[in-house]
């Protein structure tokens with residue numbers, strides 16, 4: 001995953017306002033000084049008002065700034081489904097890939113298979129002939 005927020009020429013100003021919720025508002029301002037946005041981040045809830053944290057599970061720029069203000073590792077704030085345990089659990093089940101035909105059990109029923117149907121060059125013609 002590429003997190004490119006650091007490359008953006010955006011200035012973040014963090015104003016803490018609730019230590020209990022580890023929440024803060026982040027004002028972002030582009031270098032031209034025109035675009036200005038205010039976002040509310042609640043670290044304890046793993047939420048940002050821009051909704052990116054909720055949608056992608058990764059704390060992007062606003063949340064990272066607030067984590068920094070509270071001396072919290074932003075990496076520890078990534079949603080649980082990205083952590084190693086979740087990754088391991090995903091692949092902890094036993095997979096049994098299908099082997100080649102040599103390993104297949106003999107069927108307990110009679111196989112009805114007419115190889116001429118697929119190998120015939122006049123497949124559609126013969127298939128439509130029911131007499």
Ligand SMILES: [Zn+2]
Pocket residue numbers: 039048049050051052053060061062063
């Ligand atoms: Zn945000």
